[in-house]
Amino acid sequence: MKYTPLLMLALLLPMQTMAIDEAVNPLAPMIVRYYDRGAKDARHAYKFELIAKILDVTRAEFGDYQLVPFGEEPSAKRQALLISEGKILNLLWASPGTVIARADVITVPVDILRGLLGYRVCLINPANFPASDKLHSLNQLQIAQGLNWADVEIYKHNGIHPKQAPTFEALFEMLAVKRYECLPLGADEVMYTWRDQKNKFPFLAVEPDLLIYYDYPIYLHISKQFPALARRVEVGLQKLQRSGEFDRLFKQHHAADIAQLHLNQRKIFCLKSPYLPEQGQCEKRLDFPQ
Secondary structure, eight states, X not given: OOOOHHHHHXXXXXXXXXXXXXXXXXXXXXXXXXXXXXXXXXXGHHHHHHHHHHHHTTHHHHOOEEEEEEOOOOOHHHHHHHHHHOSSOOEEXXXXXXXXXXXXXXXXXXXXXXXXXXXXXXXXXXXXXXXXXXXXXXXXXXXXXXXTOTHHHHHHHTTOOOEEESSHHHHHHHHHTTSOSBXXXXXXXXXXXXXXXXXXXXXXXXOSSEEEEOOOOOEXXXXXXXXHHHHHHHHHHHXXXXXXXXXXXXXXXXXXXXXXXXXXXXXXXXXXXXXXXXXXXXXXXXXXXX
């Protein structure tokens, strides 16, 4: 069957109109999809609030928005696939070089945690944690991480092979039966996690003397299928930085916990990240967030 140019245009027009309406219809809210399992992900409250503020301060330029949380926590590889497609997830946070950051995304290169996630403090079971003054290498500790967390490759890169649990919750069940000695979590989440899990696991303690550090900036990444959303995130972050709201929000969520951790008084073990250039790692003087 032979198609005339006008017939071809008639066939294509409905599809084109649908795509235009979904992408730039000024009356339709901008859809923002990220993973959030509700109470199980309350430790990410700062990130969720920051995203909402970014979208709020850009209503004048970009219109209304709708948050559509994804109630699962897929592996990093699965997240990378989903954000590349842009149908289920279109906004994620991750460190540069990781599988999510290498997906089909637009990256906004502002460390939303100001380096805090690279400061790692151990959650421990005191019944099987060795004396900290006897620890001269991280190889002396059995460490655990979640299954396929991007951090696992950092530890392996430094000759450390963490045990892995299939879920975040399973990590504490493993610690209860002494299957490992240290669960290193970012300084942005370790105190919250300790408070959240303490009733269920009364043994749980925050180790007071050691600090694991590696360069681990966290950027927001937006699916390339949503360039307007990427521009909105960039503009929103700039606005929040200029107004001082970015710093206020960061301190509101983290200042009290940072003060309790006494990061600058701890014995530091620095690890090199395979995700970043080798040069300069573990050489700089640490600038502890406040």
